Structure formats: structure tokens, C-alpha cells
Amino acid sequence: MTTIADIPQAKPSRRGSLTLRVGLALLGIHLVLGLLTVFWTPYDPAAMAGGRLSPPSLAHWAGTDRLGRDLMTQIMIGSRIALMVGAGAVVIGALIGVTLGLLAAFATRFLDDVLAAALDILIAFPTLLLAMLVVAASESASLGTAIVALGIALSAIVARLTRILAKRVLAQDYITAARTSGTSWPMVVFKHILPNIWPTLSVNFALQFGLAVIAEASLSYLGLGAPPPNASWGRLLQEAQGTVYTAPLGAILPGIALVILVIGMNFLADGLRDRADPMRGAAR
Amino acid sequence: MTTHLDVRGLTLTTQGRTLVSNLSFAIAPGERVGLIGESGSGKSLTAMAVSGLLPAAIRAQGSITLAGQEVIGAPGRVLDRLRGTEIAIVFQEPLTALDPLMRIGRQIGIPLSRRHRRDGRDLSGRALESEILGLLEKVRLPDPSRILRAHPWEISGGQRQRVAIAMALACRPKLLIADEPTTALDVTTQAEVLKLLDALVKELGMALLFISHDLPVVASIAERVIVLRSGEAVEAGPAGEVLVQPRHPYTQTLVEAARAFDDALSGGR
Numbered sequence: 001m002t003t004i005a006d007i008p009q010a011k012p013s014r015r016g017s018l019t020l021r022v023g024l025a026l027l028g029i030h031l032v033l034g035l036l037t038v039f040w041t042p043y044d045p046a047a048m049a050g051g052r053l054s055p056p057s058l059a060h061w062a063g064t065d066r067l068g069r070d071l072m073t074q075i076m077i078g079s080r081i082a083l084m085v086g087a088g089a090v091v092i093g094a095l096i097g098v099t100l101g102l103l104a105a106f107a108t109r110f111l112d113d114v115l116a117a118a119l120d121i122l123i124a125f126p127t128l129l130l131a132m133l134v135v136a137a138s139e140s141a142s143l144g145t146a147i148v149a150l151g152i153a154l155s156a157i158v159a160r161l162t163r164i165l166a167k168r169v170l171a172q173d174y175i176t177a178a179r180t181s182g183t184s185w186p187m188v189v190f191k192h193i194l195p196n197i198w199p200t201l202s203v204n205f206a207l208q209f210g211l212a213v214i215a216e217a218s219l220s221y222l223g224l225g226a227p228p229p230n231a232s233w234g235r236l237l238q239e240a241q242g243t244v245y246t247a248p249l250g251a252i253l254p255g256i257a258l259v260i261l262v263i264g265m266n267f268l269a270d271g272l273r274d275r276a277d278p279m280r281g282a283a284r
Numbered sequence: 285m286t287t288h289l290d291v292r293g294l295t296l297t298t299q300g301r302t303l304v305s306n307l308s309f310a311i312a313p314g315e316r317v318g319l320i321g322e323s324g325s326g327k328s329l330t331a332m333a334v335s336g337l338l339p340a341a342i343r344a345q346g347s348i349t350l351a352g353q354e355v356i357g358a359p360g361r362v363l364d365r366l367r368g369t370e371i372a373i374v375f376q377e378p379l380t381a382l383d384p385l386m387r388i389g390r391q392i393g394i395p396l397s398r399r400h401r402r403d404g405r406d407l408s409g410r411a412l413e414s415e416i417l418g419l420l421e422k423v424r425l426p427d428p429s430r431i432l433r434a435h436p437w438e439i440s441g442g443q444r445q446r447v448a449i450a451m452a453l454a455c456r457p458k459l460l461i462a463d464e465p466t467t468a469l470d471v472t473t474q475a476e477v478l479k480l481l482d483a484l485v486k487e488l489g490m491a492l493l494f495i496s497h498d499l500p501v502v503a504s505i506a507e508r509v510i511v512l513r514s515g516e517a518v519e520a521g522p523a524g525e526v527l528v529q530p531r532h533p534y535t536q537t538l539v540e541a542a543r544a545f546d547d548a549l550s551g552g553r
């Protein structure tokens with residue numbers, strides 16, 4: 001005899017693992033290129049390695065720029081910088097944002113309202129503008145400043161998302177159940193709230209990674225990012241601007257590199273979302 | 285000490301609205317008390333007040349002593365210690381009362397290892413797992429080693445409520461509050477869970493505060509009942525007496541409604 005309890009229940013499907021894999025593959029390209037530059041680059045990134053604005057050849061796969069530097073080397077270093085910017089900004093944004101968001105979720109009504117209003121005002125500013133303000137305030141353009149600026153700019157969005165998600169989890173019976181069995185608030189945060197908001201937060205982090213990379217390229221394009229010799233893709237674009245008709249690759253290739261990374265992170269976000277969804281559907 | 289829980293003149297208000305007014309009752313160790321009332325009469329709020337977990341918007345007046353300790357206005361540290369040793373709660377909806385992302389074994393393991401730590405013992409690994417399995421067996425769950433590794437959505441509603449009871453038992457509380465623990469279950473499962481609660485309370489010598497809107501259900505498990513209506517106790521007494529000879533008109537309507545429901549069931553057969 002079969003009872004209902006014996007019938008195996010559907011496991012959460014792994015649909016979306018394709019988008020996840022494509023995302024990981026695109027990110028992987030940059031991870032390999034970026035990590036490689038830590039140990040080795042085809043040419044010295046700062047030195048003249050060949051003729052000026054030479055087209056692609058066996059010696060220079062992507063050609064050279066107007067100072068005769070190897071373009072492939074520049075783009076690879078750009079990968080490393082973009083990854084550092086994305087990861088750094090997301091980590092900083094997450095640390096500040098999650099802390100603020102949890103604080104707001106736990107705060108008294110008044111403090112929560114104040115925090116929520118402050119976050120709304122911050123979010124009303126475009127991320128890039130906010131980051132430019134932070135860079136301007138720090139008076140020295142460096143890669144570190146750009147990362148901190150972007151992290152701060154992103155933290156408002158993370159904070160607002162965390163606040164909403166944490167409040168939703170806090171209203172659940174299992175939090176009350178944990179509390180009635182004597183679990184203290186800090187333990188509730190680490191054992192129940194963070195694990196339950198993590199699937200949604202991680203999707204957001206992947207998207208923000210992409211946002212941060214674009215924003216840093218924009219900062220560098222405007223001369224507010226990492227100063228030379230740090231070859232950010234944004235600065236490569238800006239430098240190639242004057243010769244875009246004679247040597248279009250100098251502008252096209254950094255653009256393609258940027259697009260690959262950002263699209264990869266978007267795929268990754270989609271894949272993560274698909275993984276998180278069936279679970280939440282079943283838990284409803 | 286003759287009372288484990290002593291509620292005196294409990295009044296709960298929010299923004300000028302009185303949700304519970306001047307409620308008094310006591311529960312002795314091992315005693316089984318039923319709290320009856322229709323939905324919205326303040327039963328759950330009373331349970332929350334007793335465990336010191338009222339929503340911030342609700343103000344409590346009066347006195348609640350649990351194991352000799354005043355609960356109203358007590359600091360969080362004191363309440364964290366009271367909860368899970370003196371008192372544990374089983375809720376109405378077993379699915380939402382379990383963390384959807386956490387395996388059953390771990391959900392039971394958290395309060396279990398905390399209780400052992402309080403007693404000065406560190407329980408982990410095999411020893412912890414075998415004690416969790418013991419609890420799952422105690423609540424008569426089939427195939428405990430599978431359920432230990434399952435997520436809440438992978439087991440049935442009745443099984444989830446048994447898990448919730450196991451979580452409460454892990455605390456080895458002196459008072460168990462069951463807030464409509466069978467309302468979300470189908471009739472057969474309901475009877476099984478009631479029987480289980482009844483047996484466990486007797487076996488472990490726990491006191492029980494059983495909350496329900498269903499008079500016959502309460503009468504089947506409680507020795508003494510309190511009838512709550514719009515936050516006021518309108519009648520209290522031995523379960524048999526109140527069920528057979530209700531004095532307050534409100535209780536009479538509850539009894540009649542239950543009878544009519546029974547008649548409709550048997551008449552329909």
C-alpha cells in the first residue's frame with residue numbers, strides 16, 4: 001500500500017543552471033586573464049613594445065596603441081582592475097549596506113523611518129554621481145578611492161534591500177519560534193535571517209558587480225578613476241577616442257571586454273535567481 | 285512553589301484599544317489548562333505576553349510571573365534564559381514555524397545543544413545526532429534518519445507539527461504552550477497530534493497551556509478551561525463542568541455550535 005507520505009516529493013528543479021554556467025564561463029574568461037597578469041603579461045604594460053597604432057599581428061594579437069604599447073596587455077590588466085573594482089565595491093557595499101539594513105529592520109519605528117528616508121534620498125542619486133561626489137571629496141584619484149566610492153554608492157541599495165528582506169523574514173513564525181526556544185537576537189540574525197536573505201542578496205550582488213564595473217569605467221573615462229599606469233578599460237576607451245577612425249580596435253576591444261564581463265555577471269545573477277526561486281516557491 | 289505560571293490582572297493595549305483586559309489565571313506544575321475563545325479574542329497575544337514576546341506596539345500591564353520571575357519589563361537577557369527552559373511554544377502553522385532553508389535535524393539541534401550547554405555539557409557530532417533521533421522517535425515520526433536530513437517542505441503537515449513539538453521538547457520546558465497546534469491539520473492528523481501531546485505531557489510531567497477555538501478539542505486534553513471573549517475571561521472551571529453546564533451565555537453558544545457541528549456530521553452520514 002502506498003500512503004501519501006511515501007510518494008517522493010518533487011525536488012527543487014535545477015533549471016537555470018545553463019544561464020548560471022554561461023555566466024560563470026564569461027566571468028571565467030576574465031578571471032583567467034586577470035589572474036594571469038599578476039604573474040605574467042605578454043609585454044611590459046608601460047613600455048613601448050612596437051610601432052604606434054599597429055594593426056593586429058602575431059606579435060601583437062590586438063595591435064598597439066598610439067604610444068606603441070601592447071593593447072592585449074592593457075586589456076588583460078583592465079580585466080584585473082575591473083575584477084578588483086567589482087569585488088571590492090560589492091564587498092564594501094555589502095558590509096555597509098547589510099549592517100545598515102539590519103539595523104533599520106531591528107530599529108524602533110522612528111529610527112527606521114529616519115534610515116529609510118535617508119536611504120531613499122541616497123538612492124535617488126545615480127550611483128555614478130554619488131561615486132563622483134565621494135571621489136571629489138577625497139581629493140585624490142586612486143584605484144582604492146574609486147573602489148571605496150563605488151562601494152559607498154552601492155551600499156544604499158543593498159541597505160534598502162536588506163531592510164525589506166530582513167523585515168519580511170522577521171515577521172515569519174520561525175523567528176518567533178526560535179525566539180521562544182531561547183535564541184538570542186544575534187543568533188537569530190546569523191542562523192535564520194542572513195541564510196534566508198542570502199539567495200536574494202547574492203543575485204543583487206552579482207548585478208551590482210556589473211554596475212560597479214561600468215561605473216568605474218565611466219569614472220576612468222572622465223579621468224576620475226585609477227591614474228596611469230593602471231590601464232582601466234574606461235581610460236583605454238578615452239585614450240583611443242582620438243584615433244577611433246584610424247585604429248578602431250583600440251576602442252572596440254576594451255568595450256567588448258567590458259560587455260563580456262557585465263553580461264556574464266547578469267547571466268550569473270539570473271542563474272542565481274533561478275536557483276533561489278524554486279526553494280522559495282516550495283516554502284510558501 | 286505551587287504555581288509555575290501566575291498571570292494577574294493582565295491588560296494588553298495598543299493605541300487606545302484594549303485587546304486583553306484584566307486576565308488572571310495560574311498554572312501549577314504538571315497542570316493542563318485550556319484557553320478557549322473565538323478568533324481574535326486575544327489568545328495568541330496572551331501566549332506571547334507570557335513568553336515576553338509581545339509586538340513592540342502592544343503595552344502590557346499587570347503581572348506575569350514565570351518560575352518566580354516577573355516577565356513584564358524583564359530585560360532581554362533574563363527572558364532569553366526563561367524561554368526555552370521554563371517555557372516553549374508550538375504554533376498553529378507548522379510550515380511557517382520551521383526555517384525553510386534549514387534541515388530538520390539542525391533546527392532541533394540548535395535548542396537541544398543550547399540546553400546542554402546551559403547544563404554545562406557540550407553536545408555535538410554523533411551524540412547530538414543520536415539525541416535528535418531520539419526526539420524524532422519520541423514524537424513518533426517514521427523514518428527518523430530520513431527526516432533528520434529533510435527540509436521542511438519535504439515532509440507532510442502532520443509530520444511538520446511533530447517536528448515543531450520535538451523542537452519544543454528539545455528545550456525540556458516546564459510549561460508547554462500549544463497555540464492552536466491542530467487547527468491547520470486535517471481531522472485524522474489532528475486526533476493523532478492531540479493524542480501525542482496528551483501522552484508526552486503526561487510522560488514528561490510538563491504543564492500545558494492549550495489554546496484553541498474548538499471547545500471539544502480543548503475539553504479532551506485540558507483539566508481546566510478558561511473561556512476568553514474579546515480579551516475578557518467570561519468563564520473558568522473544570523473542563524467537564526464547563527462543557528456540560530456552561531454558565532455564561534457566550535460559552536453556551538460555543539457548546540451549542542460544537543453540538544450542532546457534531547449533529548450535522550452524524551446526520552450527514
Ligand SMILES: Nc1ncnc2c1ncn2[C@@H]1O[C@H](COP(=O)(O)OP(=O)(O)O)[C@@H](O)[C@H]1O
Nearest residue numbers: 298303322323324325326327328329330339341
Ligand atoms: N501586533 C498587533 N498590533 C495590534 N493589534 C494586534 C496585533 N496582534 C494582534 N492584534 C489584535 O489583537 C486581537 C487579538 O489577537 P490574537 O491574540 O491573535 O487573537 P486569537 O485569539 O485569534 O489568537 C485581535 O483583534 C488582533 O487584531
Ligand SMILES: [Mg+2]
Nearest residue numbers: 327328463464
Ligand atoms: Mg491565535
